[in-house]
Amino acid sequence: MTKRTELEHRRRELQAAVFARIANRALSRRTSGFDRVAKGLLTRQLGGAGMAADPELDHGPEDPALW
Amino acid sequence: MTTPDSTMNPQHTKYCVCTICDIGCQFRAVAQDDRVVRILPHESPALARNICFKGTAAPQIHNHPDRLRVPLKRVGARGSDQWEEISYEQAMDEIAERLSSIVTEHGPESLAVSTSGWNTQTTHGFDRRFMNLLGSPNWISGVSLCAGNTAAVNRLTYGWFPFPDLLNANCIVLFGHNPRKHSWTPLFNMIEAARDRGATVIVLDPRVSEQAEKADLHLQLRAGTDAAMCLGWLKVIFDEGLHDQRFIEDWCVGFDELRARVDEYPLDRVEQITGVDRELIAQAARIYANADGAVIPWTPVTDQQISSTSAIRLHSILRAVTGNLDVVGGEMFNGVHPGWRTEADLQLHDVIAPEQRAKQLGYDKHPVYTYRTAEMLRPHMERVWGREWMDQVMGCHMANPTEVFRAMADGDPYPVRAFFTLGNNTLLSYPNQHQVHRALMNQELVVAHEIFMTPTAMLADYVLPGDVFTERAHIADTWGWGNRLALSEQVVAPPEQASSTFQFWTDLARRMGFAEHFPWDDLEQVLDHRLEPSGRTFEQFASTVLMEQAPPDYRKYRRTGFATPSGKVELRSSILEELGFDPLPYHREGPATSDAFPYRVFTGVREDPFFQTGQRNIGVLRRRSPSPKLFMHPDDAARDGLVEGGWARLETEHGQVVAKIAIRPEMRPGHVRVPHGWWYPETRGSLELSGAFVSSDAVLCSDADEFLDHEQGIPHFKGFPGRLVPCDAPAGMSELTLEG
Numbered sequence: 001m002t003k004r005t006e007l008e009h010r011r012r013e014l015q016a017a018v019f020a021r022i023a024n025r026a027l028s029r030r031t032s033g034f035d036r037v038a039k040g041l042l043t044r045q046l047g048g049a050g051m052a053a054d055p056e057l058d059h060g061p062e063d064p065a066l067w
Numbered sequence: 068m069t070t071p072d073s074t075m076n077p078q079h080t081k082y083c084v085c086t087i088c089d090i091g092c093q094f095r096a097v098a099q100d101d102r103v104v105r106i107l108p109h110e111s112p113a114l115a116r117n118i119c120f121k122g123t124a125a126p127q128i129h130n131h132p133d134r135l136r137v138p139l140k141r142v143g144a145r146g147s148d149q150w151e152e153i154s155y156e157q158a159m160d161e162i163a164e165r166l167s168s169i170v171t172e173h174g175p176e177s178l179a180v181s182t183s184g185w186n187t188q189t190t191h192g193f194d195r196r197f198m199n200l201l202g203s204p205n206w207i208s209g210v211s212l213c214a215g216n217t218a219a220v221n222r223l224t225y226g227w228f229p230f231p232d233l234l235n236a237n238c239i240v241l242f243g244h245n246p247r248k249h250s251w252t253p254l255f256n257m258i259e260a261a262r263d264r265g266a267t268v269i270v271l272d273p274r275v276s277e278q279a280e281k282a283d284l285h286l287q288l289r290a291g292t293d294a295a296m297c298l299g300w301l302k303v304i305f306d307e308g309l310h311d312q313r314f315i316e317d318w319c320v321g322f323d324e325l326r327a328r329v330d331e332y333p334l335d336r337v338e339q340i341t342g343v344d345r346e347l348i349a350q351a352a353r354i355y356a357n358a359d360g361a362v363i364p365w366t367p368v369t370d371q372q373i374s375s376t377s378a379i380r381l382h383s384i385l386r387a388v389t390g391n392l393d394v395v396g397g398e399m400f401n402g403v404h405p406g407w408r409t410e411a412d413l414q415l416h417d418v419i420a421p422e423q424r425a426k427q428l429g430y431d432k433h434p435v436y437t438y439r440t441a442e443m444l445r446p447h448m449e450r451v452w453g454r455e456w457m458d459q460v461m462g463c464h465m466a467n468p469t470e471v472f473r474a475m476a477d478g479d480p481y482p483v484r485a486f487f488t489l490g491n492n493t494l495l496s497y498p499n500q501h502q503v504h505r506a507l508m509n510q511e512l513v514v515a516h517e518i519f520m521t522p523t524a525m526l527a528d529y530v531l532p533g534d535v536f537t538e539r540a541h542i543a544d545t546w547g548w549g550n551r552l553a554l555s556e557q558v559v560a561p562p563e564q565a566s567s568t569f570q571f572w573t574d575l576a577r578r579m580g581f582a583e584h585f586p587w588d589d590l591e592q593v594l595d596h597r598l599e600p601s602g603r604t605f606e607q608f609a610s611t612v613l614m615e616q617a618p619p620d621y622r623k624y625r626r627t628g629f630a631t632p633s634g635k636v637e638l639r640s641s642i643l644e645e646l647g648f649d650p651l652p653y654h655r656e657g658p659a660t661s662d663a664f665p666y667r668v669f670t671g672v673r674e675d676p677f678f679q680t681g682q683r684n685i686g687v688l689r690r691r692s693p694s695p696k697l698f699m700h701p702d703d704a705a706r707d708g709l710v711e712g713g714w715a716r717l718e719t720e721h722g723q724v725v726a727k728i729a730i731r732p733e734m735r736p737g738h739v740r741v742p743h744g745w746w747y748p749e750t751r752g753s754l755e756l757s758g759a760f761v762s763s764d765a766v767l768c769s770d771a772d773e774f775l776d777h778e779q780g781i782p783h784f785k786g787f788p789g790r791l792v793p794c795d796a797p798a799g800m801s802e803l804t805l806e807g
Contacts, residue, residue, distance in 0.1 A: 003359070009621075012394075013619070016621070023616065030611060047112065056248070059120070059123060
């Protein structure tokens with residue numbers, strides 16, 4: 001950390017600011033214009049919204065005879 | 068229950084912020100015929116993995132047949148669990164009348180309130196608003212032991228509780244914290260992502276936790292020695308010149324005094340205290356200090372030690388002297404979302420008279436997270452953050468729980484005679500459970516606001532049915548820690564007479580003469596008010612936003628300074644000095660083990676299927692962990708004749724509980740790990756208070772003055788002496804508990 005120059009600080013801060021703007025648009029409910037572009041960018045970067053079905057998240061029925 | 072039926076009415080899907088634990092995952096809830104039938108991951112790839120099996124059990128929890136649906140009034144002896152159903156209006160009328168009478172006789176400070184904001188979610192600061200109008204400063208919460216106190220202590224050093232920039236960090240240090248796929252899930256996912264892009268992870272934990280298994284470096288320190296470890300890291304950093312000299316010169320005060328204190332902790336001494344090899348300590352310190360962006364995320368472990376204030380301060384100091392404050396990849400000072408009113412903005416802390424604030428229990432003895440310290444920070448908070456009262460993670464002007472329970476039990480220093488508990492199973496949530504029990508039994512009025520009958524609610528005069536997150540609209544704001552606003556939509560109506568804590572406080576306030584200060588009739592009006600600075604209504608927000616964050620603004624201190632008396636990072640704390648404490652951090656040894664009590668017991672540990680004391684009555688979660696388990700090393704088990712799955716009694720000088728033995732080679736020898744918050748809802752009617760004293764870790768830990776952190780009054784949960792004795796299974800347990 002002590003090795004980061006002022007220029008490097010500023011470059012990273014700009015990059016983070018741009019990312020934050022894209023993230024807000026990607027997490028809006030709008031699906032047109034720049035928001036659509038942002039959602040597409042995020043999807044490409046993170047590999048799509050679809051998460052493989054995870055059996056760990058599934059539950060059987062609540063069993064009244066449990067107790 | 069979870070399978071939608073196509074012959075019924077159409078399903079609809081809404082976005083929610085989960086409150087089954089405290090981390091606030093965003094996902095979708097599917098409802099049909101006014102019942103939540105399924106939880107789905109968020110459709111955005113940024114949020115889709117933030118879901119755990121507690122969250123997907125929301126339909127089982129929210130539709131559970133044991134949900135409280137109508138107000139209850141006690142008809143038998145306190146704690147006998149005998150009730151009559153009454154109307155909400157009758158309950159509120161009687162509560163207001165009885166509270167008025169108590170306040171008239173004993174003063175407003177005779178009301179104490181304990182709540183858990185993540186469970187109730189929609190209080191909007193109205194508990195403190197009501198209390199401030201009434202004149203009571205005695206508000207307590209579990210956040211005094213977990214994150215809220217960290218926020219308050221962080222403010223001593225640099226006037227804010229920073230948020231780790233895990234998206235950009237290159238080194239992550241976990242002090243005993245163990246985020247997993249099903250606990251602190253978003254944090255777990257961010258750590259995994261950081262690891263994938265090459266970040267180094269350092270774990271300090273007495274056991275080989277899940278995070279420790281995957282860590283680049285694991286320091287298996289003795290429980291409760293975090294402060295000494297940090298002093299050792301600073302010794303290495305200063306001796307080897309790894310600190311950010313420029314930042315220290317420009318923005319820190321007290322470096323020379325700190326350095327002198329650090330010199331009292333050479334590595335051989337730190338090795339002796341922590342039990343970790345000095346070379347490993349030095350290696351970890353070098354990696355942290357040399358990383359281009361490093362974070363020490365909040366940890367519940369450092370929160371709960373006899374040197375907690377010093378250890379939390381040392382995390383702050385490490386962040387500062389390595390140049391990691393408010394930089395990309397470091398610890399961000401997010402500030403408040405500019406379009407949003409925080410809970411503190413609504414709490415009316417200027418309305419309560421200063422002399423009433425000074426009556427806050429803990430104000431004199433353990434002041435760090437009380438009004439006393441918040442008052443000292445007021446002008447500095449105003450200068451930097453534009454508001455005098457800032458309450459991060461609800462924790463910056465609380466009463467001390469131990470002091471409150473003493474006042475409730477013994478009337479010392481003054482009587483507390485009315486106690487409200489909201490979304491907070493108080494009896495099992497604080498140390499010295501027997502004292503908490505005495506305190507509750509000694510009240511004239513106890514009111515519980517809960518979704519299920521808990522051991523604490525069983526001790527109440529009135530139990531009001533609470534709502535859950537799918538039954539109300541909300542905007543989650545991380546309680547002033549981050550500056551994110553996340554939408555949570557109402558999916559279904561609450562059952563019968565269940566309602567939010569917003570409704571409770573509003574209805575009580577209007578009955579007690581404070582109607583003009585509670586003008587909002589429903590939650591949407593409150594959300595409109597909170598969004599007013601943004602020029603949007605809730606309806607407008609909900610129609611456009613799922614989540615938004617204020618634009619990042621790094622290194623703000625260059626414009627504003629820090630919100631401390633000096634305007635700089637106070638390595639030597641002027642506030643602690645003024646309060647009469649050591650202004651420099653130190654290590655203080657916890658209670659010693661002995662031949663009679665040879666183990667170091669650490670409690671307060673979270674298990675995946677449960678959050679705090681909740682969910683033991685939810686079958687689909689309970690089946691994943693049917694009984695409480697004490698983790699111990701195989702050598703220790705062999706010596707004491709303990710076997711895997713056998714029952715044992717864990718005894719301390721303060722109390723005893725029973726649980727099953729789980730032999731784990733990854734445990735550090737001589738240590739016993741105890742899960743938090745166990746009781747047995749299935750034994751209601753057969754065991755006293757549903758087995759609240761059988762396995763609850765709150766029974767074990769003393770809150771006597773000699774075992775408390777000086778500055779905050781935090782008990783030493785991480786490494787107090789105990790012993791294990793084989794025993795029979797306790798009477799009255801279900802087959803599932805016995806077999807699981």
